[in-house]
Amino acid sequence: MQATSDIKPITLVEKPEGYEGAGFFATSLEKVVGMARKNSIWPLPFATSCCGIEFMATMGAHYDLARFGSERLSFSPRQADLLMVMGTIAKKMGPVLRQVYEQMAEPRWVLSVGACACSGGIFDTYSVLQGIDRIIPVDVYVPGCPPRPEQIIDGIMKIQHLVETESFRRRDSPEYKAMLNKYGIE
Numbered sequence: 411m412q413a414t415s416d417i418k419p420i421t422l423v424e425k426p427e428g429y430e431g432a433g434f435f436a437t438s439l440e441k442v443v444g445m446a447r448k449n450s451i452w453p454l455p456f457a458t459s460c461c462g463i464e465f466m467a468t469m470g471a472h473y474d475l476a477r478f479g480s481e482r483l484s485f486s487p488r489q490a491d492l493l494m495v496m497g498t499i500a501k502k503m504g505p506v507l508r509q510v511y512e513q514m515a516e517p518r519w520v521l522s523v524g525a526c527a528c529s530g531g532i533f534d535t536y537s538v539l540q541g542i543d544r545i546i547p548v549d550v551y552v553p554g555c556p557p558r559p560e561q562i563i564d565g566i567m568k569i570q571h572l573v574e575t576e577s578f579r580r581r582d583s584p585e586y587k588a589m590l591n592k593y594g595i596e
Contacts (some may be wrong), residue, residue, distance in 0.1 A: 416423060420430045440578055447491075447573035449479035451566075453521075454490035454514070456507060459497035461524035463475055468559040487513035493546075498526040499539045511546045512595060516581055519573065521565050522548045525555040548588055 426445055428437030455465055461505055468475050475481070484490035487510045497508060509521070522542055525531035528551045530540035542548060552565035580586055589596065 432483075437443055442444050444536040444576065445576075447517075447569045450571065451478075451492050451519075451570065452478050452482055452484045452490045453492040453494050453566075453567045454484050454487060454510070455494050455496065456510065457494075457496040458499060458503070459526065461496035461527065463498055464556045464559055465494065465562060468562045473559040473563060474562065475566065476569065477488065478563070480566060488515065490514055491517060492521060494521045495527045495542050496523040498533060499529065499542055500537055501539050502537075504539050504545050507542065508545050515551045516574070519549045520546060521550050521552065521569055523562060523565065524557055525553060528553060531555060533592060540589075545593065546595075547593060 413569035425435065426437045428435055428441070436593070442539075453464065457465055467473060469483075481490075488491075491514065493511055493514060495507065511518070520542075522528045526533065526538070528548075529540050530555070534540070550565050550568045552561050554561055557564050557565075
């Protein structure tokens with residue numbers, strides 16, 4: 411049995427900016443949706459090598475990625491909104507990775523984990539893709555070979571900040587559409 415002094419108080423997430431009064435709270439729909447999305451990201455891990463092992467450690471009890479609202483891993487692209495690419499991506503794997511990305515519903519985000527996914531790492535060869543940003547757009551890069559779980563958590567927190575502050579109109583903007591067209595994605 412725990413002593414009452416050992417019990418930590420529950421802390422809630424900060425409410426978005428808005429107007430508050432006796433019995434009401436008013437804010438914009440974008441801020442409420444951003445807060446909900448931030449705390450309910452469904453990641454799809456696309457792990458091919460040692461960075462995947464570090465991700466497993468991040469999901470374990472010691473680092474507990476679930477406390478950031480990313481507990482439910484999705485292994486179906488249609489049910490995921492965050493693609494986490496971890497490890498070496500061979501050029502033959504590129505079309506598969508791109509297909510997984512295209513099957514994800516909007517809004518979708520990409521986290522590139524480790525030196526191999528970010529830049530090809532130490533494998534400067536004909537068969538290794540020299541960065542996944544050559545075939546799909548990347549939102550956050552996590553450097554390292556392999557990155558520590560703390561770095562992966564920092565990357566998740568940067569994605570959360572992006573998810574929370576992104577406007578509804580960003581995905582319809584000419585800049586976003588031009589960026590997708592650059593990758594040949596409609």
